[in-house]
Amino acid sequence: MNYQQILENIYQEIQPFAGIGKQADYIPALAKVDPDQFGICINTIQGETFMLGQADTRFSIQSISKVFSLAVCLSLEGDELWKRVGKEPSGTAFNSLVQLEVEKGIPRNPFINAGAIVLADILLKHLSHPEEDFLHFIRNICGNDTINYNEEVAVSEREKGYLNAAIANLLKYHHNIENDIERVLHFYFLQCSVEMSCYDLSKAFLAFANHKQPFTFGDINLTASQVKRINAIMQTCGFYDEAGEFSYLVGLPGKSGVGGGIAAVYPLRYSVAVWSPRLNRKGNSVMGIKALELLTTQTQESIF
Amino acid sequence: MNYQQILENIYQEIQPFAGIGKQADYIPALAKVDPDQFGICINTIQGETFMLGQADTRFSIQSISKVFSLAVCLSLEGDELWKRVGKEPSGTAFNSLVQLEVEKGIPRNPFINAGAIVLADILLKHLSHPEEDFLHFIRNICGNDTINYNEEVAVSEREKGYLNAAIANLLKYHHNIENDIERVLHFYFLQCSVEMSCYDLSKAFLAFANHKQPFTFGDINLTASQVKRINAIMQTCGFYDEAGEFSYLVGLPGKSGVGGGIAAVYPLRYSVAVWSPRLNRKGNSVMGIKALELLTTQTQESIF
Amino acid sequence: MNYQQILENIYQEIQPFAGIGKQADYIPALAKVDPDQFGICINTIQGETFMLGQADTRFSIQSISKVFSLAVCLSLEGDELWKRVGKEPSGTAFNSLVQLEVEKGIPRNPFINAGAIVLADILLKHLSHPEEDFLHFIRNICGNDTINYNEEVAVSEREKGYLNAAIANLLKYHHNIENDIERVLHFYFLQCSVEMSCYDLSKAFLAFANHKQPFTFGDINLTASQVKRINAIMQTCGFYDEAGEFSYLVGLPGKSGVGGGIAAVYPLRYSVAVWSPRLNRKGNSVMGIKALELLTTQTQESIF
Amino acid sequence: MNYQQILENIYQEIQPFAGIGKQADYIPALAKVDPDQFGICINTIQGETFMLGQADTRFSIQSISKVFSLAVCLSLEGDELWKRVGKEPSGTAFNSLVQLEVEKGIPRNPFINAGAIVLADILLKHLSHPEEDFLHFIRNICGNDTINYNEEVAVSEREKGYLNAAIANLLKYHHNIENDIERVLHFYFLQCSVEMSCYDLSKAFLAFANHKQPFTFGDINLTASQVKRINAIMQTCGFYDEAGEFSYLVGLPGKSGVGGGIAAVYPLRYSVAVWSPRLNRKGNSVMGIKALELLTTQTQESIF
Structure with a gap:
């Protein structure tokens, strides 16, 4: 071809x-x-x-990073992962809270924001140096050691990230976030900022x-x-x-x-x-x- | 293999x-x-x-017949079809009315009941002998001339079919059914009854x-x-x-x-x-x- | 004053x-x-x-008739009535199907259409001549023997009444209608037609x-x-x-x-x-x- | 009597x-x-x-304090208040996020949590010493100068208050919170803690x-x-x-x-x-x- x-x-x-x-x-x-x-x-x-x-x-x-998160989480947790996140299409916008409330804090899939925030929480549990380890995986998988986060983007996202903060709080309310909310959100936004x-x-x-x-x-x-x-x-x-x-x-x-x-x-x-x-x-x-x-x-x- | x-x-x-x-x-x-x-x-x-x-x-x-309906409808209408039915996963049960009401009578996809009822209405518009023509298509595609409807099943389904009747009425209310409701439901249930x-x-x-x-x-x-x-x-x-x-x-x-x-x-x-x-x-x-x-x-x- | x-x-x-x-x-x-x-x-x-x-x-x-229905039903059933219909504000439009589906066929209150359709079904159970008896009650309560139904209105309403037919079918699906759907709808629309x-x-x-x-x-x-x-x-x-x-x-x-x-x-x-x-x-x-x-x-x- | x-x-x-x-x-x-x-x-x-x-x-x-907040807000804002909060029954639980998302950040009424959080934000805008002024109003209206907040309760509520934090973030996302989220939540929980x-x-x-x-x-x-x-x-x-x-x-x-x-x-x-x-x-x-x-x-x- x-x-x-x-x-x-x-x-x-x-x-x-x-x-x-x-x-x-x-x-x-x-x-x-x-x-x-x-x-x-x-x-x-x-x-x-x-x-x-x-x-x-x-x-x-941005959200393409969710595929890398899923790969790492699946490697670390195997099918245990699916106890905390579903694998069905959401049928709604990526940032909807409605479904999350109705379904008691289990995000529909790992690729809506709620799902990826849960993945971030899981990565924090397993990785000793989460930011470094995640970046290291991306550098490895694409074979480019110069890939990096854009900290400015991550900080801006957090500052405007009221909806994701709402999601993270709702997840925490339903006991589907183990770590501190700000810690999880920081890591989540950092992942999205990869260039x-x-x-x-x-x-x-x-x-x-x-x-x-x-x-x-x-x-x-x-x-x-x-x-x-x-x-x-x-x-x-x-x-x-x-x-x-x-x-x-x-x-x-x-x-x-x-x-x-x-x-x-x-x-x-x-x-x-x-x-x-x-x-x-x-x-x-x-x-x-x-x-x-x-x-x-x-x-x-x-x-x- | x-x-x-x-x-x-x-x-x-x-x-x-x-x-x-x-x-x-x-x-x-x-x-x-x-x-x-x-x-x-x-x-x-x-x-x-x-x-x-x-x-x-x-x-x-039963619902496997919806694939045959879709094939015939797509052949008859082409992409015009998608004005009356979507192609997104529903994220809800096959018979949910909620989404249909929220989305003003456009079913999420052709494979939930609401979608297939719209397909039945479309077939009624195009086919001169809908029941015969649809059956003829199935007989052709599988190469078996003895395939038939089970009328008893179709009648039983209609008798118990309150939820599908609710769906059909809601579709009609939103102007997404052109034919008489009973006519559409009869044809829909007949399709499902194919053995x-x-x-x-x-x-x-x-x-x-x-x-x-x-x-x-x-x-x-x-x-x-x-x-x-x-x-x-x-x-x-x-x-x-x-x-x-x-x-x-x-x-x-x-x-x-x-x-x-x-x-x-x-x-x-x-x-x-x-x-x-x-x-x-x-x-x-x-x-x-x-x-x-x-x-x-x-x-x-x-x-x- | x-x-x-x-x-x-x-x-x-x-x-x-x-x-x-x-x-x-x-x-x-x-x-x-x-x-x-x-x-x-x-x-x-x-x-x-x-x-x-x-x-x-x-x-x-029209819907003011629902107060008369409620009065007659409460007289006939007492607090048993509340097993089939709630008494909370609906928070949604009068004709919404969403809530009814979520709440498994128990209408929020007797004054939304779904609730009044259930009342019509209850009246049909108790009254020997439902149409006459209901009209008789209204004539009595207002002291005017010339009050009547407008049959033309009732027939028109039924012809256009797809949404109410959807509601009635959904109620029947959830076993909250005992009588034939058409019988119930006819009586419901007749009540609304009182002048x-x-x-x-x-x-x-x-x-x-x-x-x-x-x-x-x-x-x-x-x-x-x-x-x-x-x-x-x-x-x-x-x-x-x-x-x-x-x-x-x-x-x-x-x-x-x-x-x-x-x-x-x-x-x-x-x-x-x-x-x-x-x-x-x-x-x-x-x-x-x-x-x-x-x-x-x-x-x-x-x-x- | x-x-x-x-x-x-x-x-x-x-x-x-x-x-x-x-x-x-x-x-x-x-x-x-x-x-x-x-x-x-x-x-x-x-x-x-x-x-x-x-x-x-x-x-x-707890939530009885919402009546006092409403009184003070209505005094300060008059009917302008109703641009930021509704006055219809919610038909759902006091802490639901669903309705708030669907209705774009305008809480149904001042007595659900979302509504009272908006009231807290409004009070922060008007009052020069919000905590003191609000307490002063309560002491005045009941004629008891010893009424007070219970700071311990307020702190505990905030620590467990993930759902209210989710609500506040969603309100902020929809531009219906002007002040800093933590400032608003602190005041909200303090109001609830009055004894x-x-x-x-x-x-x-x-x-x-x-x-x-x-x-x-x-x-x-x-x-x-x-x-x-x-x-x-x-x-x-x-x-x-x-x-x-x-x-x-x-x-x-x-x-x-x-x-x-x-x-x-x-x-x-x-x-x-x-x-x-x-x-x-x-x-x-x-x-x-x-x-x-x-x-x-x-x-x-x-x-x-």
Whole structure:
């Protein structure tokens, strides 16, 4: 498959969507990003790399970090994890409190904010140096030792993070947070602040696509079955209340972030990361989703 | 892959689950079925068939019929269809009215009851002889001219169908039913009453698995892309509020019915149908789900 | 107290509100009413009557009939009644299905549609000639033998009554309707179709205001305590999701109807009925509520 | 009316209810109260006082303090207040987040926790020394200069107050809290910690019953109309999701607290306060409600 040519075709075809949507602007660090950027990178399990646009520019991965949290938690806890978080699509916005109250503090899945806050709490329990260890895992999985948190972003998020603080307090009320709330929120926002390029993300997600290879990064190990199950959760829960739409249009497991990034995998074929800051009303990258839809349409390859 | 041997292994391994759960008993015709039956059938796209247990025994396919409705509707309406029904997982039970009221009469997806009732209304608009035409499509897709409705089941369902009547009235109130309510409900319940064996269902679903082949059955045609998108919807919405769990454990697009049947596809490999009447609390076959979980685990094949 | 002078003052003061709001138009019989009518009538427990405007013109009492249903049901069932219907404010619109589903078919109170449909079912159980007996009670309580149902209205309501049919089916599903659904709905809509004037309604509600007098109308008897409790339910539940607002502004127990009527009582002082077809967004008469607010403000008399 | 004799009768009749229910035990200070205490005090507008049991023992007034907050806020803001808080019954538990999220941060009424937290924020805006000024108002209205906060209770409440912190964060997210969250919560919990006896409370509530007298306490003034409207809100919203039941059984405006106290008013007749720590499942005093029900039944006096 000539992926480079396909990427170039896609790039032409998505131009009519340029300028549509609005980047996240609830914190200054996101608001000041040039919204009219676009990058995409594919890594195949054969070891090829295909890139286009600003694929080397780092951006705030935001909720894409939840996939890394889930991988580490699943490695540390195994299926015990599912006692504290579900694996069903939420059917509601990523930050809804309603469901959490009705379901007594057990978040629907690890990819809504409530779920990822519980994951942060679990990581704090297991890791001796949580911030360092988590960063170390990401550096390992993408093979880039310069990946880092953006502390300024994390601090801004906490300052504006009333809704996540409401969620964390509700979780604590239902005994589903063990650590101090501020400690958990600090770590959660730090995870969201990680900055990676499309190239970095695609390299990282190759580990999820290529489950014939051992998933071993430092102390973090997953079986092939566990990797596949993470992919399954990405498929059903990776795009908030647009998960069905993404599954319908694109047909790949993936995860989006409010920074405009999307990472997806075609199991045993390739991983792909795309980035463009302008978001649709559901909080997902307009050009990113369009590009991935064209990718699976033009290659006629999807998991379905 | 020696599927026959795998089916036999699976059959041994699921024996500890025999007797767990309870069959649907809200109508006499379902209540009187011997609950301790089990059948499974795989059809590969190479044309092989593997069967075990009561794979030739017909049962009430119930909600599995919603996949056939969706196929016919999508063929007739194309993407216009999505103006009247969504494609997001519901996150709630299959028969919930809450979401439907909040979302002003647009059902979340075609596989919850509300969605399928809208599909029935759409079919009534397009088909000149709806009952005959729908049955004809099923007979065509599975290659068995003896497939039929069970009128007694359909009548019993209507008599007890207060909740579905509530749903239909609410849809009508929101102008999402065009035909007479009783007409729509009659057709809806008739669809659910279709009786097929695991062999029949597996043959029918092969058309969804094998999207390299033209999907053409009489007047009903779908493009490969449309078939893949039906698979995508099965993946995210096929098991009510257990869709995430099924995706996690089994990793195949599929659809269950309250009669104890499940049909699933491994795109470009095989289709599989399994049947066992005892249900878990979510209304899905206990042994059916277990068998499929073992199938994808032992073959190490899933879409993820 | 010179009520006649006060009524005349009120009439002047509400003129700025003339023309605001829109009458109910979901059925032809309501849509064709001249919306710019206004009538009001006070009856004191001393036997005085004060009237102004179209106080003798009959209109569709609609949901005000629910107070009569409650009175008859409470007479027939006593506190057994509360096993099938609650007495808490609903906090939602009068026709919401959400709460009913969550609370398993027990309507929040007798004055939302679901509650009144259950009352209709209860009346059908007890009364040998339900339609005649119910009408007979109303004729008795207001002392006017010419009061009647408007069959045309009842038929129109049923034809458009998808939401109430949804509610009735949901109640039946939860085993809180014993009779045939169509039978119950027919009787329910017939009750709503009763036509009375402000004078008639005010006379009828005098029986609730004057609980020192025996409440005995044919076979229907209530104790003083039961009458006071009906007033209490009017206070907390009489105006759908505007009950708090009405209580705050007016400070009297009352009940409104979508025909533009409101009946209210000042216990041991007077009853009042007001009518004007234009409704606010909550479905209550704009001029009616304003007139009652002015009445309790100018008389400086309210239950608080 | 021989209220003293009636109180003695009531005391006998409620004995069968002794020992039913459980006191609040979510903080040590409440858990250690002897649950088997009972006190009641009536103050008439003629100046008589009737007491029985531990009517002089101080207890934590908890949510009864919300009535004082509302009085002060209404004095300071007038009807502007209703832009930030509603006046409809909530139909849900006192601490529900669901409604608050759905209604975008405008609490249903001032007597649910969310509403009272908004009131605390409003008081912080207006009062130069909020803690002192609020306490001063209470001391004035009950005529007892020794009334005080219980700082230990306030601190314990904050430590366990995850749900209220979740509510405050959600309010802040919706821009309905102006001050720092911790500042608001500290003041809110301090208000709840006020300790008063039945005698004190009854004296304080006499100001709401006796609206012929000027409501003037230091800088805090209310018109008769405003006082009556506070009574109206007590009637519809004073008992969480048991407001309808209390209205039905007792027929007086009132407010309960989780410390086991209830204060109620019979406008232009008397105020009454009752206290007994054992609560029913809705969080209201078992013996307290029973005593008030008997009071209005035996005196045959209620607002209805």
